[in-house]
Amino acid sequence: MDVTGEELRTATFRKSSFSGSDGGACVEVAQLADGRRLVRDSKQKGTGPVLAFARQEWDAFLKSVRGGEFG
Template sequence: MTHISPLQWRKSSYSNGSGGNCVEMARLAGGETAVRDSKEPEGDMLEFSLGAWRDFVAAVRRGWAG
């Protein structure tokens, strides 16, 4: 697992700031993307390859509800 302290986490633009279901993402040194629950910043995170993250973002933009 990647050491998470130096990562620059960004909260989802869909976050309303009221403590709801929010995720944060950070770019890892190798180009991968890390995703975590913003309510549990010290908890587990998921790591996605660059290709998998691009596919996910493209699917979301197309409106995929999978």
């Protein structure tokens, strides 16, 4: 899934409130206007790769997490 440079520059990434403040292994998520989600590694400080998910893919992922599929 393609993400434009403009979308990356203007995306507002956030970390989970459950993430520690020690700079450990965290992911950051941003939601785009059309519902796509972007995910990146916080340790890369915005310079690493970004994964993009369609709204339906993200919803399926959350449903699986909440259902304990990855537990």
